[in-house]
Amino acid sequence: xxxxxxxxxxxxxxxxxxxxxxxxxxxxxxxxxxxxxxxxxxxxxxxxxxxxxxxxxxxxxxxxxxxxxxxxxxxxxxxxxxxxxxxxxxxxxxxxxxxxxxxxxxxxxxxxxxxxxxxxxxxxxxxxxxxxxxxxxxxxxxxxxxxxxxxxxxxxxxxxxxxxxxxxxxxxxxxxxxxxxxxxxxxxxxxxxxxxxxxxxxxxxxxxxxxxxxxxxxxxxxxxxxxxxxxxxxxxxxxxxxxxxxxxxxxxxxxxxxxxxxxxxxxxxxxxxxxxxxxxxxxxxxxxxxxxxxxxxxxxxxxxxxxxxxxxxxxxxxxxxxxxxxxxxxxxxxxxxxxxxxxxxxxxxxxxxxxxxxxxxxxxxxxxxxxxxxxxxxxxxxxxxxxxxxxxxxxxxxxxxxxxxxxxxxxxxxx
Numbered sequence: 001x002x003x004x005x006x007x008x009x010x011x012x013x014x015x016x017x018x019x020x021x022x023x024x025x026x027x028x029x030x031x032x033x034x035x036x037x038x039x040x041x042x043x044x045x046x047x048x049x050x051x052x053x054x055x056x057x058x059x060x061x062x063x064x065x066x067x068x069x070x071x072x073x074x075x076x077x078x079x080x081x082x083x084x085x086x087x088x089x090x091x092x093x094x095x096x097x098x099x100x101x102x103x104x105x106x107x108x109x110x111x112x113x114x115x116x117x118x119x120x121x122x123x124x125x126x127x128x129x130x131x132x133x134x135x136x137x138x139x140x141x142x143x144x145x146x147x148x149x150x151x152x153x154x155x156x157x158x159x160x161x162x163x164x165x166x167x168x169x170x171x172x173x174x175x176x177x178x179x180x181x182x183x184x185x186x187x188x189x190x191x192x193x194x195x196x197x198x199x200x201x202x203x204x205x206x207x208x209x210x211x212x213x214x215x216x217x218x219x220x221x222x223x224x225x226x227x228x229x230x231x232x233x234x235x236x237x238x239x240x241x242x243x244x245x246x247x248x249x250x251x252x253x254x255x256x257x258x259x260x261x262x263x264x265x266x267x268x269x270x271x272x273x274x275x276x277x278x279x280x281x282x283x284x285x286x287x288x289x290x291x292x293x294x295x296x297x298x299x300x301x302x303x304x305x306x307x308x309x310x311x312x313x314x315x316x317x318x319x320x321x322x323x324x325x326x327x328x329x330x331x332x333x334x335x336x337x338x339x340x341x342x343x344x345x346x347x348x349x350x351x352x353x354x355x356x357x358x359x360x361x362x363x364x365x366x367x368x369x370x371x372x373x374x375x376x377x378x379x380x381x382x383x384x385x386x387x388x389x390x391x392x393x394x395x396x397x398x399x400x401x402x403x404x405x406x407x408x409x410x411x412x413x414x415x
Contacts, residue, residue: 049071109260306335
């Protein structure tokens with residue numbers, strides 16, 4: 001295990017991400033972590049092996065500051081430990097993290113760790129299509145009830161939480177993908193705390209975090225990321241991350257991770273760790289680009305509306321945005337006049353933006369959610385979520401915003 005480097009005073013997150021969790025003396029003086037590509041690790045003694053297994057199996061807990069021997073890379077490895085330590089300061093309120101080999105692996109691990117047959121999950125709608133597919137095709141057949149509530153309807157969410165029996169988890173995605181509907185995290189947490197089953201509240205923070213929204217600071221229990229997106233930023237690896245203020249909860253999730261075998265591999269940990277120091281820089285540039293472009297397109301005749309946080313018109317949505325989002329982020333969705341035909345023509349006309357799913361990379365991407373990312377949803381779920389034929393989701397990158405604006409406007413003019 002890498003020895004933690006202690007700094008005798010408090011530093012800010014953008015400094016901590018470059019200074020904690022790694023001791024160069026344990027890597028032959030390397031200024032940055034090396035890649036530890038080993039499947040198994042040599043114990044210091046039979047006693048330390050016994051101690052390591054006792055801790056790994058939850059029979060005992062490590063002492064504060066104790067360096068526990070590593071066992072096997074399915075359980076943990078140096079690069080995972082370094083990454084998990086260095087990502088914590090980026091998420092306000094977090095004390096521990098666990099890394100996974102995809103965002104869906106992280107979400108699945110939360111659900112399989114917390115949910116048992118006969119229990120219930122209340123979730124907002126829409127969520128990412130893969131998450132909805134998990135609820136529909138894995139949790140429900142296992143006897144786990146899932147209740148969807150339209151994102152942004154605080155009254156309905158309160159009622160669903162209060163009325164659910166055997167409630168174990170409240171799962172929020174805010175802003176919602178791809179409609180950008182805001183969910184009041186504090187209100188959802190308050191409703192969960194009133195419930196006699198004391199359900200945990202998990203928030204998919206992929207769109208806004210860790211730069212612009214901080215669910216743990218709003219009293220959520222878990223924050224989940226597709227690390228593939230903004231945390232990585234270069235569209236060249238898959239990763240998932242879960243963070244919490246509750247270290248025992250993260251330890252429990254790591255235990256499930258060991259059983260499922262979905263830990264993030266050393267090479268990907270090393271790559272993702274090298275990207276963390278630039279997350280704030282990239283996200284700020286992307287958000288500025290997106291806001292300029294979104295606001296310039298709001299009155300275009302081919303656009304029915306631009307779904308973007310700075311263009312919200314509903315008073316309650318504006319209130320939620322102002323209370324929990326520091327900046328509007330880099331995702332916008334265009335609701336085009338002309339439906340699917342217009343959306344496809346728009347996508348075919350782009351030159352700089354690429355027609356691809358995913359988001360959060362330095363390059364700009366666009367896609368048609370109803371036929372791609374959310375195509376697994378039923379017609380009823382699509383209607384409840386507000387995902388119509390005319391929606392095109394755009395992930396704005398770090399290119400010059402004027403070039404992106406021209407590319408999008410030219411494509412719209414062609415409609």
